[in-house]
Amino acid sequence: MSEVVEPQPEPGWEIFVCDEWRARVLQEITGLNGPPYADGHAPCxxxxxxxxxxxxxxxPAAMGVPDAPVRLNAGNWCRWxxxxxxxxxxxxRTVIESVTTKPGRDSDLTFYRLATTxxxxxxxxxxxxTSTTTIRTGARQGRGGSGHHTEPPADAVPxxxxVPSSREVVRYAAATDDFYEVHYDHAFAQARGLPGTITHGLLKLAYLARAAVQWGGRGTFVRELSASYRGMDRVGAPFRVLARPDDDAGDGSSRRLTLYGVSADxxxxxxxxAVIERSEGEDGQWLS
Structure with missing residues (x-):
């Protein structure tokens, strides 16, 4: 029997291991405790x-994106x-798709869009x-909060x-190798102009994913998900997610949702x- 020879990565590509323990921690923190994201879903x-x-x-620093003085996550997108x-x-493989500089209130803002396949x-x-839009600025971050001060629409469903705890935020940081100190070091966060530690943007994205799955019901699979971050959320403060199906919400097996993450205020x-689909063999009613 001939030996199977695994191909070597091409230039620009790297090996990525989907660590089971990291997946388990992310699943536990966000509360994804049902199929298809938990064991027991047959036949997969x-x-x-x-x-x-x-x-x-x-x-990003390994790709030439500056690490200092202040960095922010403006938005994320992923499609399976x-x-x-x-x-x-x-x-x-990750590439820098674009670099854009815009004037900010106290300093220029440079937006780097990184895309990964x-x-x-x-x-x-x-x-x-996947893609991430990350910001570099010389200004202090300030107190955060939504610049638009908008409330969710009246027809959005809670x-x-x-309430992300400090322990959950630290576990999330360990599982994703995102150890930016503003998420767990109170003094560091205050030195950056924040009132205290703030929740990872990508952890909020994970909460949006959980809400999309819960809205869809048993067997719901998230095909596509994106988020833009208009404000910051404190660690230890309530964070709510509401959902509203889009007008062109899709066919019977898939739906498109708009999701609203709401701060304590x-x-x-x-x-x-989000674009969600129901796993084959699952039926039932959507939440709305």
């Missing part, structure tokens, strides 16, 4: 949590082209695409409310969109 085992790959993007399970080994090692079939701090 559990899938990676919806935001797993976008939360593990390539280090095929199911991926914990423990799989993929390849990934994930594919299977043997077949090189693309399984997911889905979940969470009732202001929309995060706006997201």
């Amino acid at each position: 085992p559990a899938l990676l949590p919806p935001t797993f790959l976008v939360a593990h993007r390539t280090d 082209e095929a199911p991926v399970m914990p423990g799989e080994i993929l390849e990934r 994930y594919r299977r090692r043997m077949t090189r079939d693309v399984v997911a695409r 889905v979940i409310e969470v 009732g202001v929309v701090s995060t706006v997201g969109r």
Whole structure:
């Protein structure tokens, strides 16, 4: 019997391991405790949590993106082209798609858009695409909060409310290798002009994913998810997610949602969109 020789990554591609323990921590923190994101879903085992790959993007500093003095996450997007399970080994490649500088209140803001493609090692079939828009600025971050001070629309349905604790934020940081001190070091956060530690934007995206799954019901799969961050949310403060189906909401097996992450003061701090699908063999009614 001939030996199977695994292909070597092409230039620009790197090996990416979908660590099972990282997937488990993300699943536990965000509360994704049902199929297809938890064990027991036949005929397939559990899938990676919806935001797993976008939360593990390539280090921007390694690509030449400045790390200081202040960095912010403006938004994220991910799309799954095929199911991926914990423990799989993929390849990934990240490129800087664009760099844009705009004047800010106290300092110029430079927006870097990083795009990552994930594919299977043997077949090189693309399984997911993600992007992150990260900001570099010389200004202090300030107190945060939504610049628009908007409230969610009246017809949006409340889905979940969470209170991210310091322990959960630290566990999330460990599982995603995102150790920016503003999320767990109170003195560091205050030195950056914040009133205290703030929740990761990508953790809020994970909460949006949980809300989309819960809205869809048993067997709901998140095909696509995005979010823009309009404000910051304090660690230890309530964070609610509401959902509203779009007017062109899709066919019977898929729906498109607009998701609203609401801070403790009732202001929309995060706006997201999701395309959800129901796993084959699952039926039932959508939440709305």
